[in-house]
Amino acid sequence: MELLITIILFILVGSMVTLALCNRYLPKWFCDHIGWHLTPTTQDFDGCSLTGCCPRCGKSVLQDSQGNWF
Numbered sequence: 001m002e003l004l005i006t007i008i009l010f011i012l013v014g015s016m017v018t019l020a021l022c023n024r025y026l027p028k029w030f031c032d033h034i035g036w037h038l039t040p041t042t043q044d045f046d047g048c049s050l051t052g053c054c055p056r057c058g059k060s061v062l063q064d065s066q067g068n069w070f
């Protein structure tokens with residue numbers, strides 16, 4: 001039983017680390033062609049929406065209602 005829990009924990013942690021690494025090191029191609037941008041380190045509010053500057057491609061981005069940056 002303990003072995004099973006250990007295996008499940010390893011899978012969970014492993015998939016989270018993989019997701020985090022993919023999100024961090026996805027190529028700039030995703031910025032240009034799909035529109036996935038990284039969360040800006042500095043964020044402003046222009047009176048209507050959150051704005052920022054994508055740290056990967058340098059483009060100015062907006063946050064949508066789902067919390068994603070485009």
Ligand SMILES: [Zn+2]
Binds near residue numbers: 058059
């Ligand atoms: Zn970007």
